[in-house]
Amino acid sequence: MATADAAHHDEHHAHPTGILRWITTTNHKDIGTLYLLFSLTMFMVGGLMALVIRAELFQPGLQVVDPHFFNQMTTMHALVMIFGAVMPGFVGFANWMLPMMIGAPDMALPRLNNWSFWILPFAFTMLLSSLLTAGGGPASGWTLYAPLSIQGGMSVDMTIFAIHMMGVSSILGAINVIVTIFNMRAPGMTLLKMPLFVWTWLITAFLLIAVMPVLAGVVTMLLTDRHFDTAFFNPAGGGDPVMFQHIFWFFGHPEVYILILPAFGIISEIIPTFSRKPLFGYTTMVLATAGIAFLSFIVWAHHMFTVGMPLAGELFFMYSTMLIAVPTGVKVFNWVSTMWRGSLTFETPMLFAIAVVFLFTIGGFSGLMLAITPADFQYHDTYFVVAHFHYVLFSGSIMAMMGGAYYWLPKWTGHMYDEKLGKTHFWLNTIFFNITFFPQHFLGLAGMPRRIPDYALQFTEFNVISSIGAFGLGLSQLLFVYVVIKCVRGGEKASDEVWEQPRGLEWTVPSPAPYHTFETPPRVA
Amino acid sequence: MTAATQQPPANRRLIFRLVLAVFAMFGFGFALVPLYDVFCDITGLNGKTGVTDSRTVEATPIDKDRWVTVEFTGNAASGLPWEFRPTVAKMEVQPGALTRATYIARNTSNRTVVGRAIPSVTPGEAAAHFKKTECFCFTEQYLDAGETKEMTVQFVVEPDIPRSVNTITLSYAFFNTEKFVKQKKITAKQQDTKLEKTHPGKKS
Ligand code: HEM
Ligand SMILES: [Cu+2]
Numbered sequence: 001m002a003t004a005d006a007a008h009h010d011e012h013h014a015h016p017t018g019i020l021r022w023i024t025t026t027n028h029k030d031i032g033t034l035y036l037l038f039s040l041t042m043f044m045v046g047g048l049m050a051l052v053i054r055a056e057l058f059q060p061g062l063q064v065v066d067p068h069f070f071n072q073m074t075t076m077h078a079l080v081m082i083f084g085a086v087m088p089g090f091v092g093f094a095n096w097m098l099p100m101m102i103g104a105p106d107m108a109l110p111r112l113n114n115w116s117f118w119i120l121p122f123a124f125t126m127l128l129s130s131l132l133t134a135g136g137g138p139a140s141g142w143t144l145y146a147p148l149s150i151q152g153g154m155s156v157d158m159t160i161f162a163i164h165m166m167g168v169s170s171i172l173g174a175i176n177v178i179v180t181i182f183n184m185r186a187p188g189m190t191l192l193k194m195p196l197f198v199w200t201w202l203i204t205a206f207l208l209i210a211v212m213p214v215l216a217g218v219v220t221m222l223l224t225d226r227h228f229d230t231a232f233f234n235p236a237g238g239g240d241p242v243m244f245q246h247i248f249w250f251f252g253h254p255e256v257y258i259l260i261l262p263a264f265g266i267i268s269e270i271i272p273t274f275s276r277k278p279l280f281g282y283t284t285m286v287l288a289t290a291g292i293a294f295l296s297f298i299v300w301a302h303h304m305f306t307v308g309m310p311l312a313g314e315l316f317f318m319y320s321t322m323l324i325a326v327p328t329g330v331k332v333f334n335w336v337s338t339m340w341r342g343s344l345t346f347e348t349p350m351l352f353a354i355a356v357v358f359l360f361t362i363g364g365f366s367g368l369m370l371a372i373t374p375a376d377f378q379y380h381d382t383y384f385v386v387a388h389f390h391y392v393l394f395s396g397s398i399m400a401m402m403g404g405a406y407y408w409l410p411k412w413t414g415h416m417y418d419e420k421l422g423k424t425h426f427w428l429n430t431i432f433f434n435i436t437f438f439p440q441h442f443l444g445l446a447g448m449p450r451r452i453p454d455y456a457l458q459f460t461e462f463n464v465i466s467s468i469g470a471f472g473l474g475l476s477q478l479l480f481v482y483v484v485i486k487c488v489r490g491g492e493k494a495s496d497e498v499w500e501q502p503r504g505l506e507w508t509v510p511s512p513a514p515y516h517t518f519e520t521p522p523r524v525a
Numbered sequence: 526m527t528a529a530t531q532q533p534p535a536n537r538r539l540i541f542r543l544v545l546a547v548f549a550m551f552g553f554g555f556a557l558v559p560l561y562d563v564f565c566d567i568t569g570l571n572g573k574t575g576v577t578d579s580r581t582v583e584a585t586p587i588d589k590d591r592w593v594t595v596e597f598t599g600n601a602a603s604g605l606p607w608e609f610r611p612t613v614a615k616m617e618v619q620p621g622a623l624t625r626a627t628y629i630a631r632n633t634s635n636r637t638v639v640g641r642a643i644p645s646v647t648p649g650e651a652a653a654h655f656k657k658t659e660c661f662c663f664t665e666q667y668l669d670a671g672e673t674k675e676m677t678v679q680f681v682v683e684p685d686i687p688r689s690v691n692t693i694t695l696s697y698a699f700f701n702t703e704k705f706v707k708q709k710k711i712t713a714k715q716q717d718t719k720l721e722k723t724h725p726g727k728k729s
Contacts, residue, residue: 217554
């Protein structure tokens with residue numbers, strides 16, 4: 001029915017082929033593919049930068065790069081991974097899956113969709129080419145704290161413009177997601193029947209609309225402070241550098257939830273399928289997501305406990321931060337309960353999902369430790385923070401995306417991926433991840449500062465272990481790329497359902513999903 | 526935008542609202558700047574000190590039973606070619622008593638430089654009770670090449686300062702403010718040229 005229509009439809013439209021197809025496409029699946037490939041590319045670029053950092057930290061002393069370049073690498077690695085790998089990656093999943101999950105023929109604003117994507121290559125060309133300017137790329141850390149960023153060279157201006165472009169791209173993407181979800185659902189697809197991935201993306205889109213403009217505003221202030229003699233952050237003219245931190249983190253904390261909520265959505269799809277049970281506590285999951293999003297606006301100063309806030313402020317931000325752990329705990333509880341007494345099987349997507357639940361929880365606990373104000377005075381700006389955010393971001397967001405990729409690859413390509421290689425990738429990835437980042441907890445507790453290219457001798461052993469892990473982790477991603485390419489090229493034919501009685505409309509269309517799906521909306525019971 | 530006008534009305538309404546929200550949040554980012562200042566003023570956070578006048582100080586009784594140590598520090602920020610230091614490192618003062626302290630500044634460069642001192646008081650809870658009647662930080666300070674100047678601050682520690690505070694540190698960071706006063710100078714210069722134009726004969 002729908003598929004016959006789609007095939008019919010295809011014959012009548014002459015699609016441009018070759019590169020023009022990709023430049024002019026307004027098809028959500030094409031754009032989803034573009035986003036995912038872009039994300040993968042940035043993941044590799046950012047990964048190479050991380051390896052420069054780990055090569056330098058392999059031994060105490062200065063060996064591989066000079067300190068200024070090291071600072072550029074820590075700054076760029078973070079910017080590329082956050083804005084280039086994680087955010088576009090999730091938008092790619094949204095493009096591919098949202099219309100198919102709610103029974104819509106496409107995203108609501110297809111042309112805007114094309115724009116949102118094609119801004120990104122320009123933004124990142126600008127950002128990356130700032131490395132080639134005189135004085136090198138931005139070196140102030142991804143947080144661009146004033147006054148250091150006010151003193152930087154022209155690369156800071158390029159970074160600011162790149163951030164503006166990325167911001168426009170994500171805002172357009174978010175508008176598209178919200179309009180699609182509100183206005184394009186198939187008949188019968190009430191809000192509380194939507195798959196959790198749709199819910200988490202809806203809430204993420206609202207977060208994006210709320211805070212990306214604030215980021216744009218604060219970097220604009222930086223720009224005018226740098227060139228137009230304003231003094232937002234310059235005390236000489238009546239400004240205050242601490243205010244930069246407040247405005248930045250007002251964006252920054254909701255941003256970290258932008259980076260994790262869609263990941264929660266993905267594993268909420270995977271776990272029920274391989275547990276052969278519906279998701280435990282669907283409504284509480286939705287409420288917990290909304291609760292996390294709401295709370296994320298009132299905890300920002302936990303990133304700046306050490307700037308000299310009054311006691312009342314420290315206490316408020318400490319308790320509000322700890323409060324976030326409650327809805328987060330609800331989610332972990334629900335995932336575990338979904339698996340409880342399920343008939344579990346452990347295909348690659350499920351392995352990733354379970355690892356995410358387990359490792360993200362470790363990251364949540366280290367977050368709770370950091371939320372304890374007096375303890376944070378000790379841990380702030382040490383490797384403990386680095387360990388924390390890699391447990392939530394790598395083994396949370398990135399690994400959830402990998403799991404999602406294995407989960408939906410058969411639907412996207414029509415072929416099963418190589419299960420054996422997939423599992424091998426999972427184990428290499430997960431073991432090397434822990435070898436890389438677990439020792440960083442110890443380094444941080446012992447006082448090793450972050451963003452410094454040299455360290456005291458007593459930190460050597462753990463740094464050696466961490467660097468070895470990092471190179472293993474980097475190499476094991478090549479296997480991932482290989483598995484994906486192999487799966488696109490061919491492999492065992494995937495059935496329409498792919499897995500054993502999975503829930504969700506995306507499994508009712510053929511594999512590979514035809515170019516147009518749900519041109520006549522399905523009826524949802 | 527043609528794409529937007531082709532949209533069904535429900536979409537158009539929603540897009541309009543969302544775009545509005547985006548602009549509102551962009552504005553909110555900027556609104557945080559005055560909000561931040563107001564918040565700091567009201568709460569006395571951020572080490573910002575207050576101002577009072579000598580009449581109010583005379584009217585408040587001096588707490589003869591209590592001594593508080595006031596420490597002085599100061600530094601010239603990079604970009605300001607001055608030496609800057611307090612004359613004495615610390616003083617014992619009685620809450621309510623008007624006290625005078627001085628700093629010494631010397632311009633080590635060979636040109637006139639203008640600077641502005643930004644004060645900060647720690648601990649934060651003391652800041653609201655540390656008030657000045659007079660301070661070199663109230664205005665820009667000009668130092669000619671090589672000039673040395675003594676700079677005065679007159680302050681009072683209010684008697685209602687919490688008992689737990691025994692030591693207060695007053696710190697100044699002196700910044701080069703040429704780029705912020707440039708604007709005023711240029712207008713002054715423009716007026717000069719105007720005068721020249723109206724009285725062309727005087728100059729020759
Ligand atoms: C239970 C939930 C969480 C708590 C209680 C928590 C708490 C904290 C605290 C207190 C800090 C500041 C540490 C410092 O700089 O001294 C921090 C840093 C950070 N957190 Fe979390 N966090 C949580 C979840 C997350 C999640 C889900 C993400 C992202 C997916 C995340 C990403 C980050 C990042 C990137 C930083 C470092 C930012 C920087 O300084 O560059 N956190 N977290
Ligand atoms: Cu945070």
